[in-house]
Amino acid sequence: MDHVDKILAQWQKERPDLDVAPMGTLGRIKRLHQSLMRRMEQTWAAYGLNDSSFDVLATLRREGPPYALSPSDLMASTMVTSGTMTHRLQQLEKAGLIERVKNPADGRGFLISLSDKGFALIDEVVAAHVATQAELVSGLSDEQRAQLDALLKQFLAEFEPA
Amino acid sequence: MDHVDKILAQWQKERPDLDVAPMGTLGRIKRLHQSLMRRMEQTWAAYGLNDSSFDVLATLRREGPPYALSPSDLMASTMVTSGTMTHRLQQLEKAGLIERVKNPADGRGFLISLSDKGFALIDEVVAAHVATQAELVSGLSDEQRAQLDALLKQFLAEFEPA
DNA sequence: TTAAAATACCTTGATATCAAGGTATATGGC
DNA sequence: GCCATATACCTTGATATCAAGGTATTTTAA
Incomplete structure (x- = not known):
């Protein structure tokens, strides 16, 4: 109850x-x-980030070299609107964690890339984040978590068709 | 994948x-x-509400007669801060969906109650909401949903101790 | 009795979000 | 080549949220 x-x-x-x-x-x-x-x-x-900023930096980091995506790609990956992404990128640029360069292949757009500072920060934060996540799921056994994963995956498939 | x-x-x-x-x-x-x-x-x-306003009206409605709670009770039930609740109540009062009366038993506080209009609205909206929810879970069998419920309940217990 | 502490609620200031609409550039059909 | 349309991103205006702090009232305890 x-x-x-x-x-x-x-x-x-x-x-x-x-x-x-x-x-x-x-x-x-x-x-x-x-x-x-x-x-x-x-x-x-604890690292000066929040959900939003972590989301963007992590998306760039896990992409692999050269750690760069267009704002549109980032919008699609993170499921936010263009206005939200504009705002997030402004904050991250102000903090020196990303850099933006004009896209040589498309004059309308930009490419967003991790700065050295951004790379170092996200690499450190993601380790702490994974540790927090491990702690959060510790109430379930491995088997239970696998079972939960399978159910969530099927449930989610309804809304995110392949 | x-x-x-x-x-x-x-x-x-x-x-x-x-x-x-x-x-x-x-x-x-x-x-x-x-x-x-x-x-x-x-x-x-579709009924002029959102998550916030539905949350408050539904909390009052399911409470049963006389459909009234203090702002503090509502804060506890809905897990939001006092500032957020103040804002929600202002909107709902402006829309004529709730009424606030000074708490006769405690001069510091108020009681928030559903207006007739608020009662009629939430009674209609909750039926539509339940129909939406039934549709949302339709991708899982009853057995799968029961299994999911059990796992979620155990998981949640870690954060909401009885 | 009365002063300190707790409680109830509101106000303020900051941030995140979205929807709608704007500007600049690219693309495709003629 | 040129115009219509699509695309990429930003701007604007509105709403929701929280944390921190303020005011009024009640409770506690000396």
Whole structure:
């Protein structure tokens, strides 16, 4: 009988005409997401980053050499709008973590690349981030996590078709 | 090989020293949350609401008669800060969906209650919301959903101790 | 009784986000 | 070659959120 179960019981009593079982699943995903994000934010904050800035730097880093993508590529990878990406890039450029160069192949666009400082920072932060994540999932056994992965993957496939 | 698998493969190549398995689990929760919220927002928007306003109205509605709670109770139920709740209540009051009365038992505080209009609206919206949720989980069988529920519940228990 | 501490809620200032629309450049059909 | 359309990115305006701090009231305890 956790918090979500209590909410479902309240609805059951007030609106017995509704089948609120799916609300339990989606409610737990929402609350879990919130708790997980809050913990991960702490790690990022320790290095002067947040979800947004980590997201961009990590996307560039894991891309491999030459650690550069266009703003459009970054928008697609991180699932944010162009206005949001513009804002993120301004902050990161101001912090000296990325550099932008005119795209030689397309006069309309730019390429965003990790600065040396940005590369060094993200390489350090991602290690701390992975450690935080390991701690966060430690409440599940390896087998349970594998089972959860499989279910989440199928669920997600509905919304991110290959 | 979904989007998250591709991200893990990139990290595997770039940083083979890190165990990124937990990142898969947490990444799928994040992306799933984002997709699910976007779809639910559409339903709320059709009734002039959003996540925030639905959250408050639904909390009051499922509480049962007299459909009233203090701002502090609402903050605890919805896991937001006092500033956020103040803002939400201002919007809802402006829209005529809630009413606030001085708490007779505690001169420092208020009680927030559903207006007739607010009650009628949330009763209609929650039905549409539940239908949306049923649609969202339709990609999983009942058995898979039950299995997912159990794993999410255990996972969440780590962060929301009874 | 009364002063200190706790509580309830609001205000302020900063950041992140999105939707809609704007400007510059590239591309494709004629 | 040239114009219509598409693309790439930025700007604007609005909303949501939080952290930190403020004011009023209640509770605690000397």
